[in-house]
Amino acid sequence: MDAITTALREQHEELDALLAGLDDAGWARPVPDCPGWSVADVVLHLAQTDELVVSAADGGFAAAAERVVPGAVGETVDDTVGRMVAHQRGAPGPAVHARWRAAASTLREVLAASDPRRPMPWVVTDLPARTMATTRLSECWIHTHDVAVALGVALVPGDRLRHVARLAVRTVPYAFARAGLPAPGPVAARLTAPDGSTWHLGDDDAPTVVTGSAADFCLVAARRLDPAAAEVRATGPGADDVLRLVRTYA
Known part of the structure; x- marks a missing residue:
């Protein structure tokens, strides 16, 4: 569990460095691999889903999503996350950044304190905590790539x-x-x-x-x-x- 939570922290740090100091134009840049979303929307999505991991422990993914945005749960996962972003978008970039930082920090704390085999409710089934940590690493890595492409930054792949x-x-x-x-x-x-x-x-x-x-x-x-x-x-x-x-x- 230590190895994966360390990798997750490092991935959070890579994204955080890309976001630090962005101006309004940077936060508004379109993200080619997420049609219709800006950099701010991608970071909002990460904040929302990090928050969902923690809150889904009480009642499951669908109930947690409904608590965030009533009526958010759609026919597919893409429908659900799209509705959540659409409902809550509009905050200034720095506020979205702060929300994601807080959500990411809480997520790491919860995962680091969990037994690797602890079942954690997620989209279609419970995931062991270690697998959950890995999926969150993957999600953050994917969207760090998306943000880097939008900002014209070349990332260097690493061991994580x-x-x-x-x-x-x-x-x-x-x-x-x-x-x-x-x-x-x-x-x-x-x-x-x-x-x-x-x-x-x-x-x-x-x-x-x-x-x-x-x-x-x-x-x-x-x-x-x-x-x-x-x-x-x-x-x-x-x-x-x-x-x-x-x-x-x-």
């Missing part, structure tokens, strides 16, 4: 992406289930880390294996990079579908 890549590999069955397809069986990844080393994720004898750039694999799983344009490939049963469907979020 290992947690994101591991989450993507472990949730392949979930990704296939969402698509209404049978899972292909065990999937492993042999990825080139940012420092040039190799990350071995998943079972050594898995019939389906993803290889290539760890950073690109994470961007593919984040739905921020087309697999055809990524430095990744997959071999084995369901290989093309693995790259098409892999994801790190609900």
Whole structure:
């Protein structure tokens, strides 16, 4: 749990550094990978969902979302988070920044104090606290990337992406289930880390294996990079579908 909460703190710090000192024009910049959202909207979304992790412990995700914005729960998760942002947008950028900082700090405190196996209610099921921490790391990393693109800043990938890549590999069955397809069986990844080393994720004898750039694999799983344009490939049963469907979020 210490490793993942440390990585989460580091990811929060990377986003915080991007946001520090933004002027009104910066907060209003459109985010290409989140159509209709500004930088302020993305940060508001992170604040809202960090708050939901904590409040969902009492009554579950849907009830917590309803407490934030009555009528927010839609047919899909995207519907729900879109309604929440639309309902609460409009605060000045610095106020949104302060709200997210407070939410992120509380989230880290709750996760750090949790047993890694503690069940925490989330979108479709309870998640162990360690998995919840990893999903929040992934979510923040994805949106840090989004904000960086909007601001024209190039980020340097780091070792904490290992947690994101591991989450993507472990949730392949979930990704296939969402698509209404049978899972292909065990999937492993042999990825080139940012420092040039190799990350071995998943079972050594898995019939389906993803290889290539760890950073690109994470961007593919984040739905921020087309697999055809990524430095990744997959071999084995369901290989093309693995790259098409892999994801790190609900």
